[in-house]
Amino acid sequence: MTPFDHIDFKPLIAKETNGRMRVRLMALSHIKGGANNAQVARNLHISRRSVNDWVKRFYESGLNGLKEKPRSGRPCALNESQLGQLSQYVRNNSVKENGGRLKAQTLATYVADEFKVNYSIYNIYRLLHQQGFSWITSGSRHPKQSIEVQETFKKIRNGNDHHDPVECEP
Numbered sequence: 001m002t003p004f005d006h007i008d009f010k011p012l013i014a015k016e017t018n019g020r021m022r023v024r025l026m027a028l029s030h031i032k033g034g035a036n037n038a039q040v041a042r043n044l045h046i047s048r049r050s051v052n053d054w055v056k057r058f059y060e061s062g063l064n065g066l067k068e069k070p071r072s073g074r075p076c077a078l079n080e081s082q083l084g085q086l087s088q089y090v091r092n093n094s095v096k097e098n099g100g101r102l103k104a105q106t107l108a109t110y111v112a113d114e115f116k117v118n119y120s121i122y123n124i125y126r127l128l129h130q131q132g133f134s135w136i137t138s139g140s141r142h143p144k145q146s147i148e149v150q151e152t153f154k155k156i157r158n159g160n161d162h163h164d165p166v167e168c169e170p
Helices: 009-015 017-030 037-046 046-066 080-093 106-116 123-129 146-153
Strands: none
Touching: 009 017, 017 037, 017 046, 046 080, 080 106, 080 123, 106 123
C-alpha cells in the first residue's frame, strides 16, 4: 500500500488556490494514475528533477512535504517595533481633515528621518502591503467641503428620479 492509495487528488487540486501547489498535486495525481516521473514532467512542462523532488518529499512527509518552505532573502531593515510605528503613522495620517492623500514619498521621507533607513517608493508600497495596507483610496476631500451643502444639493428636483418627475413649463 502506497501513500497515494488513500488520497483523492482531484478535489484537493480544485480547492487549492496556490498555483505552485496545484502543479505539485497534479504531478502526484498523474503518478497515481500510472505515469512515470519523466512523463509527468513532459506533460506539465516542468523539469523531471522537480517531479523527483516532489515525489520524494511526498513519500517522506505526505502532503505537508509539498508545502512551500520559507525562502531566504534580505531581511527587512526595520524591526517589528519600527514596522508597528510605521503602521500607526499610516493609520493616523492617511485621512486628512483638510483634504489630500498620504503619498509614498511622504512615507519614504518619514522612514528616512525617523529610522535612518532609505527605501525606494516601490519598497514602501511592498512594506505597506506586507503590513496589510492597500493603496486603494477614495477621492480626497476638498478643504471647504460641507456635508450640509451636499445634502441640500441632493434634494434639488431635477427630473432624473423617475419616482419624482419634474414638470416643465412650456
